[in-house]
Amino acid sequence: MLWTKAVNRRNPRNPTKIWEPNTDSRICSSHFENGFPSEENPIPTLLLGYETIKKITPRKPPKTRMIIPDLDSPQPKKQKQDSHKTTVNNIIHQHDIEAEADSTIVHHDHVYVDVDKGCSSCLDKDSQIKYLKKQVQTLSQELVKLNNIYQEKVKKPFGYNSILNDKDMKFHTGIPTIKAFDAIFNVIKPSITHMKYWHSGTFVKFVCNPLRYKRSPKKTSRRCLTSKDEMLMTLMKIRLGTLNQELALKFGISKQTVSNIFTTWTKLLAKFLGTLVFNPPKDVVRQNLPPSFENLTYKYVRHIIDCTEIFLETPQNLSVRANTWSDYKHHNTAKYFISITPAGMINFVSKGWGGRTSDKHITNHCGFLDIIEPFDKVLADRGFPIAEDLALLQAELLVPPGRRGTAQFTKEEVKKTKQIANRRIYIEQAIRRMKYFRILKNELPLTLLHHLDDVVLVVAGICNLYPPLPRYSK
Numbered sequence: 001m002l003w004t005k006a007v008n009r010r011n012p013r014n015p016t017k018i019w020e021p022n023t024d025s026r027i028c029s030s031h032f033e034n035g036f037p038s039e040e041n042p043i044p045t046l047l048l049g050y051e052t053i054k055k056i057t058p059r060k061p062p063k064t065r066m067i068i069p070d071l072d073s074p075q076p077k078k079q080k081q082d083s084h085k086t087t088v089n090n091i092i093h094q095h096d097i098e099a100e101a102d103s104t105i106v107h108h109d110h111v112y113v114d115v116d117k118g119c120s121s122c123l124d125k126d127s128q129i130k131y132l133k134k135q136v137q138t139l140s141q142e143l144v145k146l147n148n149i150y151q152e153k154v155k156k157p158f159g160y161n162s163i164l165n166d167k168d169m170k171f172h173t174g175i176p177t178i179k180a181f182d183a184i185f186n187v188i189k190p191s192i193t194h195m196k197y198w199h200s201g202t203f204v205k206f207v208c209n210p211l212r213y214k215r216s217p218k219k220t221s222r223r224c225l226t227s228k229d230e231m232l233m234t235l236m237k238i239r240l241g242t243l244n245q246e247l248a249l250k251f252g253i254s255k256q257t258v259s260n261i262f263t264t265w266t267k268l269l270a271k272f273l274g275t276l277v278f279n280p281p282k283d284v285v286r287q288n289l290p291p292s293f294e295n296l297t298y299k300y301v302r303h304i305i306d307c308t309e310i311f312l313e314t315p316q317n318l319s320v321r322a323n324t325w326s327d328y329k330h331h332n333t334a335k336y337f338i339s340i341t342p343a344g345m346i347n348f349v350s351k352g353w354g355g356r357t358s359d360k361h362i363t364n365h366c367g368f369l370d371i372i373e374p375f376d377k378v379l380a381d382r383g384f385p386i387a388e389d390l391a392l393l394q395a396e397l398l399v400p401p402g403r404r405g406t407a408q409f410t411k412e413e414v415k416k417t418k419q420i421a422n423r424r425i426y427i428e429q430a431i432r433r434m435k436y437f438r439i440l441k442n443e444l445p446l447t448l449l450h451h452l453d454d455v456v457l458v459v460a461g462i463c464n465l466y467p468p469l470p471r472y473s474k
Helices: 002-007 081-104 120-153 168-172 179-190 202-208 225-240 246-250 257-276 281-288 316-324 358-366 389-390 411-434 446-463
Strands: 112-114 303-309 332-339 346-349 377-379 396-398
Touching: 168 179, 168 225, 179 225, 179 257, 202 332, 225 246, 225 257, 225 446, 246 257, 257 446, 303 358, 303 411, 332 358, 332 446, 346 446, 377 411, 389 396, 411 446
Parallel strands: 303 377, 377 396
Antiparallel strands: 303 332, 332 346
């Protein structure tokens, strides 16, 4: 800055401002008095096109002060003067000496009661200082203890070790017991070491320029949470519908990390817990029939079917909004086809469909008819006119009788309607079990829509860990 001011060149673009050098600017050595910047002359002053800068001369050093004579030291002998003048001077000098002696007297605040013991005021101050030091030490120890308690109870992040009993486990994750959680984790554990975590925005860079953003194979990212805590956090979001910000505060991680973990673990849990949703063989279904299904009419019932709808946020896209609009719910929804066995086990869950889709269309195209075997019976509501489709597969559809063309039900129709309704109640209870997971019960944000199929499959697998739905079953 001093060199810039010394050069005093005006900016050609803006003459009101001083020119500022860049990294390539240089000053010739001929502008320095010594031919180069030295300690005595560090600033260019020669041949600058104007009068050189005046040197700032340092101020003069302070003068030596007058030495005050010491009165105690011997004074030089004066020449003899007349007797009167000498007498007056001697009197004045003697008076000054006495005044100086009086001013040198030091007044102390020490009160010595006993010479051996020392000053009493100093002893009181020492005892007070010792007492205060002891009190400070005691308070410091208490502060350390309180800080430890605070760190343990308040600052300790939520995790697997915070779950103390089965009731807490079921509330936070939906899994009935801690033992079941550990069993599921042990099954998944071998796949965790090969699992690649989702990281938003990273894969796009690698695809665009793989040479520039080449990742080292030896580099492994350090995880903030243990695998059990990540699994717990994912299930907590599914069970409680918790926001990412709240989970980030509970587990002591960032909001983006919560999103990445949820995306990764939802896929993994759907892969393993989805295996709990399967169609058991006929003999297994018959061995676990409830007493109400043991008569001849309902003995061969293998599927109880229905559709459920999950509320969605209103999409901005008009075509998506139209496809997801449900006239039955008067809301934008995603519809899922669900089938259970008479004992209440979920044996089929479809992919998501728009709320506008009819139940018959979903049944014919979701893959449910592929698991139908000959002589199976399917229990359904009136909204499933699929009797002909099942007849082609040598299966039978049991639905309540309709009211079209008749003014009133006959006694047999009323009896049949009650019988089917009393047995179809289990599919309603199974759907209510699934809606126990609040992510499906409340309105789903559109940011989670691409996870919905995996979430529904995870929920169905967890529901199959619960006891059978019928109160009296084998």
